[in-house]
Amino acid sequence: MSRPTAPYVGVLALQGDVREHVAALTALGVAAGPVRRPAELDRCDGLVLPGGESTTIGRLARHFDMLAPLRAYVAADRPVLGTCAGMVLLADRVLDGTPAQQDGSEMVGGLDVTVRRNAFGRQVDSFETPILLHGAEVPVPGVFIRAPWVESVGPGVEVLGRVEASPAQGDAAGRIVAVRQGAVLATSFHPEIGEGGGSVVHRLLLDVIDEAASAARGS
Numbered sequence: 001m002s003r004p005t006a007p008y009v010g011v012l013a014l015q016g017d018v019r020e021h022v023a024a025l026t027a028l029g030v031a032a033g034p035v036r037r038p039a040e041l042d043r044c045d046g047l048v049l050p051g052g053e054s055t056t057i058g059r060l061a062r063h064f065d066m067l068a069p070l071r072a073y074v075a076a077d078r079p080v081l082g083t084c085a086g087m088v089l090l091a092d093r094v095l096d097g098t099p100a101q102q103d104g105s106e107m108v109g110g111l112d113v114t115v116r117r118n119a120f121g122r123q124v125d126s127f128e129t130p131i132l133l134h135g136a137e138v139p140v141p142g143v144f145i146r147a148p149w150v151e152s153v154g155p156g157v158e159v160l161g162r163v164e165a166s167p168a169q170g171d172a173a174g175r176i177v178a179v180r181q182g183a184v185l186a187t188s189f190h191p192e193i194g195e196g197g198g199s200v201v202h203r204l205l206l207d208v209i210d211e212a213a214s215a216a217r218g219s
């Protein structure tokens, strides 16, 4: 019986916190590295779109002819995790985005959600609050840095996490900050910073990669 080969996870390395994601994945014993070109994307069993600045990442992706390959990757149901700016890039609809984000010309898209960019930024630029992810018993530390929230989700999108619905959270109370649609995961917060190595969110991506590999083997 042939054993499945170990997965390789790429981190889109145009701008943003690439090293932190590579470190979080490596800490889980997974081979991971930066991706800048379409040929590199092809060999990835999963992909992370990191946090950073979504306008810059989108512009560079267009410049380096990566937008079409990234869209094709998502459309092919291959496993993807987008965090913060990465979540913005995956969204089909953006509020408070730049014109090139609102018209989709510098977006990856494929995730049927509406995100509001810099949504938490109006209250405080950065903060940390525990997020209880769906099915988990212990909350993860959610680190939010000028983060988007998910304003609304389409019918095929599962909500994985929200900010606690307490009055102390102000405008943020009850907001959706983690979602899944098929093989696409997205979080408003930065699991690569808050949780570091062994992150629950990175483990979830590895589970999605395993599921995709089993489906491809027909088991």
Ligand SMILES: NC(=O)CC[C@H](N)C(=O)O
Pocket: 050, 051, 052, 053, 054, 055, 083, 084, 085, 086, 088, 117, 118, 145, 146, 147, 148
């Ligand atoms: N930490 C982040 O990734 C911030 C995201 C940034 N505000 C954006 O819209 O791109």
